[in-house]
Amino acid sequence: MRVGFGYDVHRFVKGRKLILGGVEVKYPRGLEGHSDADVLCHSISDALLGAAGLKDIGHYFPNTDKKYKNISSLVLLKESLRIISKKKFKIVNIDSTVILEEPKIGKYRKKMNKNITKALKIAKGQLSIKATTSEGLGSIGMKKGCCAYTICSLK
DSSP states (O other), rough: OEEEEEEEEEEEEEEEEEETTTTEEOEEEEOOOOSSOOOOHHHHHHHHHTTTOOOHHHHHSSSTTTGTTOOOOHHHHHHHHHHHHHTTTOEEEEEEEEOOOSSSOGGHHHHHHHHHHHHTTTGGEEEEEEOOOOTTTTHTTTTEEEEEEEEEEEE
16 A cells, blocks of 8 residues: 655636636636646646655656646646556545635535546545635635645555
8 A cells, every 4th residue: 555645736827717626616816837737636646646656746747848738637637647557556545635715616526526536537435625725824825826735545
């Protein structure tokens, strides 16, 4: 059994869509980044790669490579699965928490779960997506951005 931890953070900017778990979340700002800046998918990719003893998401999908410009992070998740599968690892479970003051994402979680489980070829019950705020503290609490933490286990 192997355990991995992932974290990602991006700042909010005007002129971009907010994408979380491959879902467009209605909000006047999106997350700044080279890809679609989906912090949830990025934290999951990093957790999976870390559990397999591999390098981080930036190594495999560098922000200096034009082919990843505005790419869906669901594509990066599929590629992360391919990478860990080559090492003979299988996903046991994934537990993620998205931290943001707004918008509330509860109504989007079912679709996020569907997108991610499909990309990773796992059952719905193998993925937990939770959300919380930082109670107004720090840059996330001041609504400057969004982050996500993920822990996963592989066998």
